[in-house]
Amino acid sequence: MDYNKLAELLFPHIDKTQEYYEELFPVRDLPKGAEVLRMAPSPTGFIHLGNLYGALADERVAHQSNGVFYLRIEDTDLKRKVEGAVETILSTFKYFNINYDEGAELGGNYGPYYQRQRAEIYQAFAKKLVSEGKAYPCFCTEEELNEIRDKQTRLNEGTGYYGKWAVWRDAPLEKIEERLKEGKPFVIRMKSMGNPEVKHTFHDEIKGDIVVVENNMDAVLLKTDGIPTYHFAHAIDDHFMRTTIVLRGEEWLGTLNIHLELFDMLGFELPKYAHTTVLMKIDENGTKRKLSKRKDPELSLDYYRALGYHPYAVKIYLMTILNWNFEQWFLKNPDKSIDEFKFSLDKMGQSGTLFDLDKLNNICKTYLAGFTLEQMKDYLKEFVKTYHADLYDVYFGDEETMDKILTLGMGLNLKKRRKDYINASQILESISFYFDETFKREDEFKYDKEQVDEILKLFIESYDYSDDNGMWFEKVKTIAEKCGFATDMKAYKENPENWKGSVADVAETIRVAVVGRRNSPDLWSIMQIMGAERSINRIKEVL
RNA sequence: GGCCUGUUGGUGAAGCGGUUCAACACAUCGCCCUCUCAAGGCGACAUUCACGGGUUCGAUUCCCGUACAGGCUACCA
Numbered sequence: 001m002d003y004n005k006l007a008e009l010l011f012p013h014i015d016k017t018q019e020y021y022e023e024l025f026p027v028r029d030l031p032k033g034a035e036v037l038r039m040a041p042s043p044t045g046f047i048h049l050g051n052l053y054g055a056l057a058d059e060r061v062a063h064q065s066n067g068v069f070y071l072r073i074e075d076t077d078l079k080r081k082v083e084g085a086v087e088t089i090l091s092t093f094k095y096f097n098i099n100y101d102e103g104a105e106l107g108g109n110y111g112p113y114y115q116r117q118r119a120e121i122y123q124a125f126a127k128k129l130v131s132e133g134k135a136y137p138c139f140c141t142e143e144e145l146n147e148i149r150d151k152q153t154r155l156n157e158g159t160g161y162y163g164k165w166a167v168w169r170d171a172p173l174e175k176i177e178e179r180l181k182e183g184k185p186f187v188i189r190m191k192s193m194g195n196p197e198v199k200h201t202f203h204d205e206i207k208g209d210i211v212v213v214e215n216n217m218d219a220v221l222l223k224t225d226g227i228p229t230y231h232f233a234h235a236i237d238d239h240f241m242r243t244t245i246v247l248r249g250e251e252w253l254g255t256l257n258i259h260l261e262l263f264d265m266l267g268f269e270l271p272k273y274a275h276t277t278v279l280m281k282i283d284e285n286g287t288k289r290k291l292s293k294r295k296d297p298e299l300s301l302d303y304y305r306a307l308g309y310h311p312y313a314v315k316i317y318l319m320t321i322l323n324w325n326f327e328q329w330f331l332k333n334p335d336k337s338i339d340e341f342k343f344s345l346d347k348m349g350q351s352g353t354l355f356d357l358d359k360l361n362n363i364c365k366t367y368l369a370g371f372t373l374e375q376m377k378d379y380l381k382e383f384v385k386t387y388h389a390d391l392y393d394v395y396f397g398d399e400e401t402m403d404k405i406l407t408l409g410m411g412l413n414l415k416k417r418r419k420d421y422i423n424a425s426q427i428l429e430s431i432s433f434y435f436d437e438t439f440k441r442e443d444e445f446k447y448d449k450e451q452v453d454e455i456l457k458l459f460i461e462s463y464d465y466s467d468d469n470g471m472w473f474e475k476v477k478t479i480a481e482k483c484g485f486a487t488d489m490k491a492y493k494e495n496p497e498n499w500k501g502s503v504a505d506v507a508e509t510i511r512v513a514v515v516g517r518r519n520s521p522d523l524w525s526i527m528q529i530m531g532a533e534r535s536i537n538r539i540k541e542v543l
Numbered sequence: 544g545g546c547c548u549g550u551u552g553g554u555g556a557a558g559c560g561g562u563u564c565a566a567c568a569c570a571u572c573g574c575c576c577u578c579u580c581a582a583g584g585c586g587a588c589a590u591u592c593a594c595g596g597g598u599u600c601g602a603u604u605c606c607c608g609u610a611c612a613g614g615c616u617a618c619c620a
Binding site for chain 2: 145158187189210328350361
């Protein structure tokens with residue numbers, strides 16, 4: 001078999017050699033110990049928390065070692081390609097402040113960074129492999145492939161295109177020429193020399209030593225459209241983009257053997273590999289169930305962005321599940337930046353990580369509790385502008401009022417800050433009662449109408465806007481006494497049956513009337529902010 | 544079906560043959576403080592590390608089986 005002739009036949013237009021590309025993409029001149037990592041998303045729609053999880057690890061390892069972190073768009077699958085997906089990816093990474101040094105939309109010396117634009121490079125190496133007898137064209141149609149698979153299942157043999165099932169593997173040149181003349185479509189497959197009976201141990205940077213079985217599949221390298229599959233693109237790109245650590249999800253463990261064989265065939269030096277665990281999620285109904293991240297829209301980053309989760313807080317959360325020792329470091333160094341933490345691959349978990357919303361929320365609370373008033377306002381303004389533009393004037397028309405609302409809500413006036421703000425939408429929700437446009441009555445009164453009216457009427461009669469907090473509460477106590485409610489909490493707790501309720505219940509009644517909820521920050525302060533007229537009107541509404 | 548990977552409490556998770564081996568954090572639950580909420584203080588929360596064997600003076604830690612979970616087995620990544 002004249003492999004050179006075959007190669008020319010298949011790729012007449014390709015004339016670039018390996019040497020050409022090796023020179024075009026020289027080994028990077030980097031300081032000792034510097035690592036080159038990449039994030040390589042596919043533009044197939046939304047990106048989820050798992051992508052960020054990986055990207056953050058990539059970014060940390062690269063930058064921490066004074067290396068390079070680049071972005072490559074893996075757009076080889078046009079069937080799954082979604083319009084605008086690249087923009088979503090870029091804007092999301094921008095929102096979460098994941099900064100890459102080179103790559104898509106940024107450029108660099110190792111591009112192009114969109115795989116579709118690298119077709120010629122892949123083909124050059126496909127040609128090289130063919131000329132060396134390490135790859136060959138396959139003219140099997142989808143139907144034929146299905147037939148093979150059916151037969152294999154019937155015979156209880158492993159499915160796939162390999163060994164004796166690989167019908168085009170040793171096809172004579174004439175037969176190939178014939179098909180070519182007919183203009184039949186073909187793919188290029190690797191001619192695997194592996195034996196699945198043979199096992200090797202392989203060192204993974206995260207998993208440690210793992211068993212890898214030799215590959216024997218004649219995997220597709222180039223699809224009929226001349227675009228590579230993931231496997232081939234991975235080998236070529238990570239070699240010529242001079243990646244030093246391939247960090248990716250553990251779903252790639254199963255095809256690692258193909259990649260190892262490919263690097264060997266191509267004569268490329270093998271990069272280090274680091275396979276991360278897959279992020280999973282707790283089911284809504286409370287039962288612990290591991291879900292695939294793929295189909296779960298709640299894991300979409302847009303979802304968190306639209307809820308107004310602070311990007312930095314999300315990163316803190318991700319770091320805590322990325323490296324088990326991060327959390328304790330961060331507790332000790334609350335003022336330090338994430339970037340100062342020494343991230344290491346061997347501090348990553350081995351088993352699947354469940355996404356924990358409670359934990360995320362807790363981290364967000366503590367993070368936002370460190371905000372100044374100005375930071376909080378900027379953050380909220382930005383969010384309202386993007387997602388609730390119609391409410392911008394309601395919230396920020398009168399900034400002085402907003403300052404007071406947030407000061408109270410954040411507990412800026414307390415020695416210890418409040419920690420109940422999780423994300424922007426939740427904050428807006430929690431302060432919605434201040435504005436008539438967004439006010440809703442959410443909680444019911446605990447007592448009957450007659451009792452409620454009695455309390456509220458007495459309150460209106462005695463209310464004076466100029467009273468201070470102490471005076472205000474004294475008056476509430478007076479009302480409590482008049483209505484038969486306990487004013488001494490201790491006494492009430494000992495013998496609750498002696499009263500209708502306590503001052504707490506009286507205060508709650510007023511609170512429900514004014515803010516529509518049983519719980520809120522200090523009521524006197526709220527009424528000070530809302531003003532006497534509006535507060536009293538709220539009460540009159542329910543009489 | 545075959546192959547690979549994993550299995551410590553509600554969750555994340557430390558532990559890497561033996562005097563804190565069950566750390567820490569979140570969640571939950573009590574109590575205190577308190578006009579509610581939040582915050583804060585104190586305390587509770589795995590006699591046990593999926594199960595069954597084995598190695599050993601001794602195993603959560605090593606070995607073997609079983610079960611369960613996840614992944615791969617595409618001209619998807």
